[in-house]
Amino acid sequence: MTDPDLPQPNPFPGLRRRGFLAAGGAAGIGALALTGCSGTSGPDDGSTGGGARAPRSGGRLRAAFAGGGASETLDPHLGNLFADAARGKALFDKLADYGPDLAAVPRLAERWEPDAGLDRWTVTLRKAEFHDGRPVTAADVLYSYRRMADPRKAYRARASLEPVDLDASRAVGARTVRFVLKRPTAEFPNVMAAFGTYIVPEGAEEFDRRPVGSGPFAFVSFTPGRTTLLRRNDAYWDGAPHLDELEFVVANDESARTNALLGGQIEYAHELSPTTGRAHEGSGAVEIIRLRNSAMQAFAMKTDRPPFDDPRVREAFFHLADRQELVDGALSGAGEIGNDLFGKGYEYYAGGLPQREQDIGRARSLLREAGAEDLEVTLDTSAVAAGFTEAAGIFRDQAARAGVTVHVRPGSKDSYWKDILDSGTLCCYRSGAMPIETHISQRLLTGSTTNATHWRDKDFDALYQQAQSTRDKQDRAALYARMQRRLHAEGGFLVWGFGDWIIGTARSVHGVERDAPANTLDWARFDKVWLA
Structure with missing residues:
Protein backbone atom coordinates (compact mmCIF):
# COMPACT_ATOMS: atom_id res chain seq x y z
CA MET A 1 0.00 0.00 0.00
CA THR A 2 1.29 3.41 -0.84
CA ASP A 3 1.82 6.51 1.25
CA PRO A 4 0.11 9.55 -0.35
CA ASP A 5 2.92 11.83 0.80
CA LEU A 6 0.51 14.59 1.75
CA PRO A 7 1.83 17.54 3.78
CA GLN A 8 0.90 17.12 7.44
CA PRO A 9 1.08 19.29 10.54
CA ASN A 10 4.15 18.31 12.54
CA PRO A 11 3.05 16.86 15.89
CA PHE A 12 6.64 17.20 17.08
CA PRO A 13 7.49 20.93 16.67
CA GLY A 14 11.19 21.49 16.99
CA LEU A 15 12.09 18.09 15.55
CA ARG A 16 13.06 19.19 12.07
CA ARG A 17 15.20 17.47 9.48
CA ARG A 18 18.27 19.54 10.33
CA GLY A 19 18.26 18.34 13.92
CA PHE A 20 18.00 14.75 12.85
CA LEU A 21 20.76 14.96 10.27
CA ALA A 22 23.02 16.40 12.91
CA ALA A 23 22.26 13.36 15.01
CA GLY A 24 23.34 10.88 12.37
CA GLY A 25 21.41 11.18 9.09
CA ALA A 26 18.77 9.09 7.39
CA ALA A 27 17.30 8.32 4.02
CA GLY A 28 13.54 8.14 3.61
CA ILE A 29 11.81 4.87 2.89
CA GLY A 30 8.51 4.42 1.05
CA ALA A 31 5.51 2.40 2.15
CA LEU A 32 4.93 -1.27 1.21
CA ALA A 33 1.79 -3.10 -0.07
CA LEU A 34 0.46 -4.09 3.68
CA THR A 35 1.37 -6.53 6.21
CA GLY A 36 2.26 -7.62 12.13
CA CYS A 37 3.90 -7.92 17.14
CA SER A 38 3.12 -10.16 20.11
CA GLY A 39 5.64 -12.45 21.81
CA THR A 40 9.34 -11.78 22.13
CA SER A 41 12.68 -13.42 21.57
CA GLY A 42 16.29 -12.79 22.44
CA PRO A 43 18.18 -12.18 25.66
CA ASP A 44 17.04 -8.57 26.24
CA ASP A 45 13.59 -8.53 24.73
CA GLY A 46 11.50 -8.59 27.86
CA SER A 47 10.34 -12.18 27.51
CA THR A 48 10.05 -14.30 30.61
CA GLY A 49 12.78 -16.74 31.50
CA GLY A 50 16.57 -16.45 31.43
CA GLY A 51 16.50 -13.51 33.81
CA ALA A 52 14.49 -11.30 31.44
CA ARG A 53 11.73 -9.03 32.73
CA ALA A 54 8.21 -10.38 33.17
CA PRO A 55 5.37 -8.39 31.59
CA ARG A 56 3.98 -5.57 33.69
CA SER A 57 0.78 -3.57 33.34
CA GLY A 58 0.28 0.15 32.98
CA GLY A 59 1.42 3.18 31.06
CA ARG A 60 0.76 4.80 27.70
CA LEU A 61 2.72 3.81 24.62
CA ARG A 62 3.02 6.43 21.88
CA ALA A 63 3.52 5.00 18.38
CA ALA A 64 4.39 7.16 15.35
CA PHE A 65 3.30 6.26 11.82
CA ALA A 66 3.10 8.10 8.51
CA GLY A 67 -0.51 9.15 8.01
CA GLY A 68 -3.03 10.37 5.48
CA GLY A 69 -3.96 13.84 6.70
CA ALA A 70 -7.44 15.20 7.16
CA SER A 71 -8.88 12.35 5.07
CA GLU A 72 -7.95 9.74 7.67
CA THR A 73 -10.76 7.57 8.98
CA LEU A 74 -11.26 4.87 11.60
CA ASP A 75 -13.56 2.96 9.25
CA PRO A 76 -11.66 -0.36 9.17
CA HIS A 77 -12.95 -1.22 5.70
CA LEU A 78 -11.63 2.00 4.13
CA GLY A 79 -8.08 1.92 5.47
CA ASN A 80 -5.24 1.90 2.97
CA LEU A 81 -2.15 2.92 4.94
CA PHE A 82 0.02 1.30 7.59
CA ALA A 83 -1.41 3.72 10.14
CA ASP A 84 -4.93 2.60 9.17
CA ALA A 85 -3.97 -1.05 9.53
CA ALA A 86 -2.36 -0.55 12.94
CA ARG A 87 -5.37 1.36 14.28
CA GLY A 88 -7.74 -1.20 12.77
CA LYS A 89 -5.87 -4.05 14.44
CA ALA A 90 -6.07 -2.30 17.82
CA LEU A 91 -9.82 -1.59 17.60
CA PHE A 92 -11.19 -4.55 15.63
CA ASP A 93 -10.67 -8.25 14.90
CA LYS A 94 -10.74 -10.40 11.77
CA LEU A 95 -11.94 -13.99 11.58
CA ALA A 96 -8.36 -15.03 10.87
CA ASP A 97 -4.96 -13.45 10.34
CA TYR A 98 -1.57 -14.43 8.92
CA GLY A 99 1.08 -16.18 11.00
CA PRO A 100 4.84 -15.69 10.50
CA ASP A 101 4.87 -18.05 7.49
CA LEU A 102 1.76 -16.35 6.02
CA ALA A 103 -0.49 -19.31 6.81
CA ALA A 104 -3.91 -18.30 8.18
CA VAL A 105 -4.40 -18.66 11.96
CA PRO A 106 -7.75 -18.39 13.81
CA ARG A 107 -8.79 -15.14 15.50
CA LEU A 108 -12.53 -14.46 15.95
CA ALA A 109 -13.09 -17.73 14.14
CA GLU A 110 -12.50 -20.51 16.65
CA ARG A 111 -12.44 -23.12 13.88
CA TRP A 112 -13.45 -23.69 10.24
CA GLU A 113 -14.32 -26.78 8.23
CA PRO A 114 -14.90 -27.23 4.49
CA ASP A 115 -17.28 -29.71 2.91
CA ALA A 116 -16.01 -32.41 0.56
CA GLY A 117 -16.29 -30.11 -2.47
CA LEU A 118 -14.39 -27.19 -0.85
CA ASP A 119 -17.16 -24.79 -1.88
CA ARG A 120 -19.00 -24.72 1.49
CA TRP A 121 -17.15 -23.64 4.64
CA THR A 122 -18.64 -23.73 8.15
CA VAL A 123 -17.05 -21.18 10.48
CA THR A 124 -17.61 -21.29 14.24
CA LEU A 125 -16.99 -18.07 16.17
CA ARG A 126 -15.33 -17.96 19.55
CA LYS A 127 -17.10 -16.21 22.44
CA ALA A 128 -16.15 -12.55 22.11
CA GLU A 129 -17.73 -9.18 22.88
CA PHE A 130 -17.75 -5.78 21.26
CA HIS A 131 -16.64 -2.85 23.37
CA ASP A 132 -20.27 -2.02 24.25
CA GLY A 133 -20.83 -5.52 25.69
CA ARG A 134 -22.76 -7.02 22.77
CA PRO A 135 -21.63 -10.52 21.72
CA VAL A 136 -19.99 -10.98 18.33
CA THR A 137 -22.44 -13.02 16.26
CA ALA A 138 -22.80 -14.65 12.86
CA ALA A 139 -25.10 -11.77 11.87
CA ASP A 140 -22.27 -9.31 12.53
CA VAL A 141 -19.91 -11.35 10.34
CA LEU A 142 -22.33 -11.48 7.41
CA TYR A 143 -23.15 -7.78 7.74
CA SER A 144 -19.43 -6.91 7.75
CA TYR A 145 -18.65 -9.04 4.70
CA ARG A 146 -21.63 -7.73 2.75
CA ARG A 147 -20.63 -4.17 3.62
CA MET A 148 -17.08 -4.77 2.38
CA ALA A 149 -18.38 -6.31 -0.85
CA ASP A 150 -20.55 -3.29 -1.73
CA PRO A 151 -19.58 -2.41 -5.34
CA ARG A 152 -20.59 1.22 -4.75
CA LYS A 153 -17.83 1.70 -2.17
CA ALA A 154 -14.04 1.70 -2.45
CA TYR A 155 -13.49 -0.98 0.18
CA ARG A 156 -10.12 -2.60 -0.37
CA ALA A 157 -11.25 -6.03 0.86
CA ARG A 158 -13.91 -6.29 -1.86
CA ALA A 159 -11.55 -8.04 -4.28
CA SER A 160 -10.51 -10.56 -1.64
CA LEU A 161 -14.15 -11.51 -1.04
CA GLU A 162 -14.85 -12.19 -4.74
CA PRO A 163 -14.94 -16.02 -4.30
CA VAL A 164 -17.76 -15.75 -1.72
CA ASP A 165 -21.44 -15.88 -2.68
CA LEU A 166 -22.69 -13.62 0.09
CA ASP A 167 -26.30 -13.81 -1.06
CA ALA A 168 -26.29 -17.56 -0.50
CA SER A 169 -24.18 -17.54 2.69
CA ARG A 170 -26.17 -17.88 5.91
CA ALA A 171 -26.04 -17.78 9.70
CA VAL A 172 -26.92 -21.28 10.92
CA GLY A 173 -26.61 -20.41 14.60
CA ALA A 174 -25.73 -17.44 16.78
CA ARG A 175 -22.03 -18.20 16.39
CA THR A 176 -21.97 -20.27 13.20
CA VAL A 177 -21.70 -19.03 9.59
CA ARG A 178 -21.98 -21.22 6.51
CA PHE A 179 -20.13 -19.55 3.66
CA VAL A 180 -21.14 -20.57 0.15
CA LEU A 181 -18.36 -20.12 -2.42
CA LYS A 182 -18.64 -19.64 -6.16
CA ARG A 183 -16.09 -22.38 -6.81
CA PRO A 184 -13.86 -24.76 -4.82
CA THR A 185 -11.45 -22.70 -2.73
CA ALA A 186 -9.01 -24.70 -0.63
CA GLU A 187 -7.36 -21.53 0.66
CA PHE A 188 -10.58 -19.89 1.89
CA PRO A 189 -8.90 -19.11 5.27
CA ASN A 190 -6.73 -16.62 3.35
CA VAL A 191 -9.93 -14.76 2.43
CA MET A 192 -10.85 -14.47 6.12
CA ALA A 193 -7.34 -13.20 6.90
CA ALA A 194 -7.15 -10.70 4.01
CA PHE A 195 -6.27 -7.08 4.62
CA GLY A 196 -9.17 -5.01 5.90
CA THR A 197 -11.62 -7.87 6.55
CA TYR A 198 -12.52 -6.62 10.03
CA ILE A 199 -15.75 -7.56 11.78
CA VAL A 200 -17.96 -4.67 12.91
CA PRO A 201 -21.36 -4.67 14.67
CA GLU A 202 -24.41 -5.24 12.49
CA GLY A 203 -25.68 -1.90 11.17
CA ALA A 204 -22.49 0.06 12.00
CA GLU A 205 -21.76 2.90 9.56
CA GLU A 206 -20.30 5.74 11.66
CA PHE A 207 -16.75 5.06 12.85
CA ASP A 208 -14.92 8.35 13.37
CA ARG A 209 -16.95 9.63 16.35
CA ARG A 210 -17.07 6.49 18.49
CA PRO A 211 -16.14 3.27 16.70
CA VAL A 212 -17.14 0.02 18.39
CA GLY A 213 -15.06 -3.06 17.70
CA SER A 214 -14.03 -6.24 19.49
CA GLY A 215 -10.30 -5.50 19.52
CA PRO A 216 -7.86 -5.22 22.43
CA PHE A 217 -8.24 -1.44 22.72
CA ALA A 218 -11.34 0.76 22.86
CA PHE A 219 -11.86 4.24 21.47
CA GLU A 254 11.03 9.58 8.75
CA SER A 255 13.48 11.94 10.41
CA ALA A 256 10.69 13.36 12.58
CA ARG A 257 9.79 9.86 13.76
CA THR A 258 13.43 9.10 14.51
CA ASN A 259 14.00 12.38 16.35
CA ALA A 260 10.85 11.90 18.40
CA LEU A 261 12.05 8.43 19.40
CA LEU A 262 15.52 9.67 20.30
CA GLY A 263 14.02 12.60 22.22
CA GLY A 264 11.66 10.44 24.28
CA GLN A 265 8.47 11.90 22.77
CA ILE A 266 7.38 8.50 21.43
CA GLU A 267 8.24 4.91 22.28
CA TYR A 268 7.64 3.26 18.89
CA ALA A 269 8.68 4.53 15.44
CA HIS A 270 7.34 2.69 12.43
CA GLU A 271 9.07 2.42 9.05
CA LEU A 272 12.68 3.51 9.50
CA SER A 273 15.23 3.55 6.69
CA PRO A 274 18.16 1.12 6.40
CA THR A 275 20.49 4.08 7.02
CA THR A 276 18.74 4.93 10.27
CA GLY A 277 18.71 1.31 11.35
CA ARG A 278 22.43 0.94 10.73
CA ALA A 279 23.22 4.25 12.48
CA HIS A 280 21.42 3.35 15.72
CA GLU A 281 21.64 -0.44 15.88
CA GLY A 282 23.64 -1.42 18.95
CA SER A 283 24.01 2.19 20.08
CA GLY A 284 22.12 1.59 23.31
CA ALA A 285 19.96 4.68 22.82
CA VAL A 286 17.08 2.86 21.12
CA GLU A 287 16.22 -0.66 20.01
CA ILE A 288 16.26 -1.44 16.27
CA ILE A 289 13.97 -4.31 15.24
CA ARG A 290 14.23 -5.89 11.80
CA LEU A 291 11.27 -7.81 10.42
CA ARG A 292 12.89 -10.10 7.86
CA ASN A 293 11.47 -10.98 4.42
CA SER A 294 8.89 -8.22 4.58
CA ALA A 295 9.25 -6.73 1.09
CA MET A 296 9.88 -8.48 -2.20
CA GLN A 297 12.14 -6.40 -4.46
CA ALA A 298 11.99 -7.17 -8.17
CA PHE A 299 12.07 -6.06 -11.77
CA ALA A 300 8.86 -6.88 -13.67
CA MET A 301 9.14 -7.86 -17.34
CA LYS A 302 6.05 -7.63 -19.57
CA THR A 303 5.82 -11.14 -21.02
CA ASP A 304 3.31 -10.22 -23.76
CA ARG A 305 5.48 -7.78 -25.74
CA PRO A 306 8.99 -7.54 -27.21
CA PRO A 307 11.61 -8.18 -26.11
CA PHE A 308 10.25 -10.11 -23.12
CA ASP A 309 7.71 -12.15 -25.09
CA ASP A 310 10.72 -14.37 -25.85
CA PRO A 311 11.42 -16.59 -22.79
CA ARG A 312 15.11 -16.71 -23.74
CA VAL A 313 15.36 -12.96 -23.16
CA ARG A 314 13.65 -13.30 -19.79
CA GLU A 315 16.03 -16.06 -18.78
CA ALA A 316 18.97 -13.95 -19.95
CA PHE A 317 17.83 -11.13 -17.67
CA PHE A 318 17.63 -13.57 -14.74
CA HIS A 319 21.33 -14.25 -15.34
CA LEU A 320 22.28 -10.56 -15.70
CA ALA A 321 21.49 -9.72 -12.09
CA ASP A 322 24.07 -9.76 -9.31
CA ARG A 323 21.57 -10.06 -6.49
CA GLN A 324 23.98 -9.46 -3.63
CA GLU A 325 25.21 -6.26 -5.27
CA LEU A 326 21.59 -5.10 -5.58
CA VAL A 327 20.82 -5.88 -1.93
CA ASP A 328 24.00 -4.17 -0.75
CA GLY A 329 23.60 -1.12 -2.96
CA ALA A 330 19.84 -0.54 -3.15
CA LEU A 331 18.86 -1.78 0.34
CA SER A 332 22.08 -0.83 2.16
CA GLY A 333 22.46 -4.52 2.98
CA ALA A 334 19.14 -4.60 4.91
CA GLY A 335 17.77 -7.75 3.33
CA GLU A 336 18.68 -10.99 1.60
CA ILE A 337 18.92 -12.15 -1.99
CA GLY A 338 15.94 -13.50 -3.92
CA ASN A 339 15.59 -16.34 -6.41
CA ASP A 340 13.02 -14.99 -8.89
CA LEU A 341 10.11 -16.23 -6.77
CA PHE A 342 7.80 -14.42 -4.36
CA GLY A 343 7.46 -15.42 -0.70
CA LYS A 344 10.83 -16.64 0.50
CA GLY A 345 10.27 -18.59 3.71
CA TYR A 346 6.47 -18.50 3.43
CA GLU A 347 4.12 -21.48 3.35
CA TYR A 348 4.40 -23.36 0.01
CA TYR A 349 7.63 -21.57 -1.05
CA ALA A 350 9.69 -23.71 -3.43
CA GLY A 351 12.92 -23.44 -1.49
CA GLY A 352 14.53 -26.43 -3.19
CA LEU A 353 15.11 -24.74 -6.54
CA PRO A 354 18.75 -23.85 -7.33
CA GLN A 355 19.75 -20.34 -6.36
CA ARG A 356 20.13 -18.16 -9.45
CA GLU A 357 23.50 -16.43 -9.76
CA GLN A 358 24.92 -13.90 -12.17
CA ASP A 359 26.25 -15.60 -15.31
CA ILE A 360 27.14 -13.03 -17.97
CA GLY A 361 28.31 -15.71 -20.41
CA ARG A 362 25.01 -17.56 -20.20
CA ALA A 363 23.10 -14.29 -20.58
CA ARG A 364 25.07 -13.41 -23.75
CA SER A 365 24.45 -16.87 -25.21
CA LEU A 366 20.70 -16.67 -24.61
CA LEU A 367 20.52 -13.20 -26.15
CA ARG A 368 22.38 -14.44 -29.25
CA GLU A 369 19.91 -17.31 -29.60
CA ALA A 370 17.07 -14.81 -29.41
CA GLY A 371 18.71 -12.47 -31.96
CA ALA A 372 18.98 -9.74 -29.30
CA GLU A 373 22.75 -9.26 -28.94
CA ASP A 374 22.54 -5.45 -29.03
CA LEU A 375 19.35 -5.17 -27.01
CA GLU A 376 18.17 -1.79 -25.71
CA VAL A 377 15.39 -1.60 -23.12
CA THR A 378 13.81 1.11 -20.97
CA LEU A 379 13.59 0.48 -17.24
CA ASP A 380 10.84 2.48 -15.50
CA THR A 381 11.55 3.50 -11.94
CA SER A 382 10.56 6.12 -9.39
CA ALA A 383 11.35 7.46 -5.94
CA VAL A 384 7.97 6.01 -4.89
CA ALA A 385 9.75 3.28 -2.91
CA ALA A 386 13.07 3.05 -1.13
CA GLY A 387 15.86 1.67 -3.28
CA PHE A 388 14.04 1.84 -6.61
CA THR A 389 16.23 4.45 -8.27
CA GLU A 390 19.37 2.91 -6.79
CA ALA A 391 18.38 -0.57 -8.02
CA ALA A 392 17.71 0.77 -11.52
CA GLY A 393 21.17 2.32 -11.72
CA ILE A 394 22.90 -0.79 -10.41
CA PHE A 395 21.06 -3.09 -12.81
CA ARG A 396 21.82 -0.77 -15.74
CA ASP A 397 25.53 -1.23 -15.04
CA GLN A 398 25.17 -5.00 -14.57
CA ALA A 399 23.33 -5.38 -17.89
CA ALA A 400 26.00 -3.37 -19.70
CA ARG A 401 28.49 -6.17 -18.98
CA ALA A 402 26.50 -8.38 -21.37
CA GLY A 403 26.14 -5.67 -24.01
CA VAL A 404 22.57 -4.75 -23.00
CA THR A 405 21.76 -1.05 -22.90
CA VAL A 406 19.27 -0.14 -20.18
CA HIS A 407 17.77 3.34 -20.32
CA VAL A 408 16.49 4.35 -16.86
CA ARG A 409 13.27 6.39 -17.01
CA PRO A 410 12.13 8.06 -13.74
CA GLY A 411 8.37 8.28 -13.23
CA SER A 412 5.91 10.14 -11.04
CA LYS A 413 5.61 9.10 -7.39
CA ASP A 414 1.90 9.88 -7.50
CA SER A 415 0.94 7.71 -10.48
CA TYR A 416 3.79 5.18 -10.72
CA TRP A 417 1.86 2.05 -9.67
CA LYS A 418 -0.96 2.82 -12.06
CA ASP A 419 1.41 3.77 -14.89
CA ILE A 420 3.49 0.58 -14.81
CA LEU A 421 0.57 -1.84 -14.68
CA ASP A 422 -0.03 -1.78 -18.43
CA SER A 423 2.60 0.53 -19.96
CA GLY A 424 6.29 -0.03 -20.64
CA THR A 425 8.18 -3.30 -20.83
CA LEU A 426 10.43 -3.37 -17.72
CA CYS A 427 9.94 -1.70 -14.34
CA CYS A 428 11.00 -1.69 -10.71
CA TYR A 429 8.49 -3.53 -8.53
CA ARG A 430 7.89 -4.20 -4.86
CA SER A 431 5.37 -6.14 -2.78
CA GLY A 432 4.61 -6.58 0.88
CA ALA A 433 3.95 -9.94 2.48
CA MET A 434 0.93 -12.03 1.52
CA PRO A 435 0.32 -15.77 1.07
CA ILE A 436 1.89 -17.25 -2.04
CA GLU A 437 -1.57 -18.38 -3.14
CA THR A 438 -2.81 -14.77 -2.92
CA HIS A 439 0.18 -13.49 -4.89
CA ILE A 440 -0.63 -16.00 -7.63
CA SER A 441 -4.35 -15.25 -7.73
CA GLN A 442 -3.93 -11.46 -7.73
CA ARG A 443 -0.93 -11.15 -10.07
CA LEU A 444 -0.32 -14.21 -12.19
CA LEU A 445 -3.63 -15.52 -13.52
CA THR A 446 -5.07 -14.52 -16.87
CA GLY A 447 -7.85 -12.57 -15.18
CA SER A 448 -5.77 -11.06 -12.35
CA THR A 449 -6.39 -7.34 -11.99
CA THR A 450 -2.84 -6.45 -10.90
CA ASN A 451 -0.91 -8.62 -13.35
CA ALA A 452 2.14 -6.39 -13.78
CA THR A 453 4.09 -8.96 -15.85
CA HIS A 454 1.09 -9.81 -18.08
CA TRP A 455 1.82 -13.50 -17.45
CA ARG A 456 -1.14 -15.26 -19.02
CA ASP A 457 -1.00 -19.01 -19.43
CA LYS A 458 -4.04 -21.32 -19.55
CA ASP A 459 -2.06 -24.32 -18.27
CA PHE A 460 -0.84 -22.23 -15.32
CA ASP A 461 -4.42 -21.09 -14.64
CA ALA A 462 -5.56 -24.71 -14.70
CA LEU A 463 -2.88 -25.72 -12.18
CA TYR A 464 -4.09 -22.98 -9.83
CA GLN A 465 -7.71 -24.14 -10.12
CA GLN A 466 -6.57 -27.73 -9.54
CA ALA A 467 -4.72 -26.62 -6.39
CA GLN A 468 -7.82 -24.83 -5.12
CA SER A 469 -9.85 -28.00 -5.69
CA THR A 470 -7.33 -30.23 -3.87
CA ARG A 471 -8.22 -31.00 -0.27
CA ASP A 472 -4.97 -32.73 0.74
CA LYS A 473 -2.45 -30.07 1.72
CA GLN A 474 0.61 -32.08 0.65
CA ASP A 475 -0.87 -32.66 -2.79
CA ARG A 476 -1.77 -28.97 -2.99
CA ALA A 477 1.80 -28.02 -2.07
CA ALA A 478 3.09 -30.19 -4.93
CA LEU A 479 0.90 -28.26 -7.38
CA TYR A 480 2.15 -24.90 -6.07
CA ALA A 481 5.70 -26.22 -6.45
CA ARG A 482 5.01 -27.07 -10.13
CA MET A 483 3.71 -23.55 -10.71
CA GLN A 484 6.76 -22.01 -9.09
CA ARG A 485 9.12 -24.12 -11.19
CA ARG A 486 7.44 -22.63 -14.26
CA LEU A 487 7.85 -19.13 -12.92
CA HIS A 488 11.48 -19.73 -11.94
CA ALA A 489 12.26 -20.94 -15.45
CA GLU A 490 10.34 -18.42 -17.55
CA GLY A 491 8.24 -16.07 -15.43
CA GLY A 492 8.23 -12.29 -15.62
CA PHE A 493 9.39 -11.37 -12.11
CA LEU A 494 13.14 -11.00 -11.64
CA VAL A 495 13.06 -11.15 -7.83
CA TRP A 496 16.46 -9.97 -6.70
CA GLY A 497 15.89 -9.48 -2.98
CA PHE A 498 13.73 -9.31 0.12
CA GLY A 499 14.06 -6.21 2.24
CA ASP A 500 13.85 -5.89 6.01
CA TRP A 501 11.10 -3.81 7.59
CA ILE A 502 12.76 -1.65 10.25
CA ILE A 503 11.12 -0.44 13.47
CA GLY A 504 12.64 1.57 16.30
CA THR A 505 11.54 1.41 19.94
CA ALA A 506 12.57 2.96 23.22
CA ARG A 507 14.61 0.70 25.49
CA SER A 508 11.64 0.59 27.87
CA VAL A 509 9.45 -1.22 25.32
CA HIS A 510 9.18 -5.01 25.53
CA GLY A 511 7.15 -7.71 23.85
CA VAL A 512 7.62 -6.60 20.23
CA GLU A 513 7.74 -9.66 18.00
CA ARG A 514 10.94 -9.97 15.98
CA ASP A 515 10.15 -12.98 13.82
CA ALA A 516 7.09 -11.83 11.86
CA PRO A 517 7.14 -10.12 8.46
CA ALA A 518 5.12 -6.97 7.96
CA ASN A 519 1.45 -7.65 7.05
CA THR A 520 1.15 -10.52 9.53
CA LEU A 521 -0.73 -10.79 12.82
CA ASP A 522 2.29 -9.84 14.89
CA TRP A 523 3.23 -6.69 12.99
CA ALA A 524 2.08 -3.45 14.70
CA ARG A 525 0.29 -5.49 17.35
CA PHE A 526 0.34 -3.75 20.73
CA ASP A 527 -1.82 -5.91 23.01
CA LYS A 528 1.20 -8.05 23.98
CA VAL A 529 3.59 -5.10 24.42
CA TRP A 530 4.50 -3.56 27.77
CA LEU A 531 6.61 -0.77 29.25
CA ALA A 532 9.29 -1.43 31.86
Missing part, protein backbone atom coordinates in the same frame (compact mmCIF):
# COMPACT_ATOMS: atom_id res chain seq x y z
CA VAL A 220 -11.14 7.44 23.44
CA SER A 221 -10.48 10.17 20.86
CA PHE A 222 -9.47 10.73 17.23
CA THR A 223 -8.09 13.79 15.42
CA PRO A 224 -7.49 12.93 11.72
CA GLY A 225 -3.92 13.54 10.63
CA ARG A 226 -2.70 13.98 14.20
CA THR A 227 -3.54 11.58 17.02
CA THR A 228 -5.70 8.62 18.03
CA LEU A 229 -6.02 7.69 21.71
CA LEU A 230 -7.24 4.24 22.79
CA ARG A 231 -7.63 2.54 26.18
CA ARG A 232 -7.26 -1.06 27.31
CA ASN A 233 -10.20 -3.41 26.74
CA ASP A 234 -10.24 -5.41 29.98
CA ALA A 235 -12.77 -7.87 28.53
CA TYR A 236 -10.73 -8.75 25.43
CA TRP A 237 -11.18 -12.40 24.46
CA ASP A 238 -7.42 -12.91 23.98
CA GLY A 239 -6.55 -11.39 27.35
CA ALA A 240 -6.44 -7.75 28.40
CA PRO A 241 -3.48 -5.76 27.03
CA HIS A 242 -0.64 -4.84 29.36
CA LEU A 243 -0.80 -1.16 28.39
CA ASP A 244 -3.34 1.20 29.95
CA GLU A 245 -3.41 3.38 26.84
CA LEU A 246 -2.17 3.34 23.26
CA GLU A 247 -1.70 6.58 21.33
CA PHE A 248 -1.06 6.74 17.59
CA VAL A 249 0.62 9.94 16.40
CA VAL A 250 1.16 11.02 12.80
CA ALA A 251 4.66 11.92 11.61
CA ASN A 252 5.05 11.64 7.85
CA ASP A 253 8.75 12.46 7.79
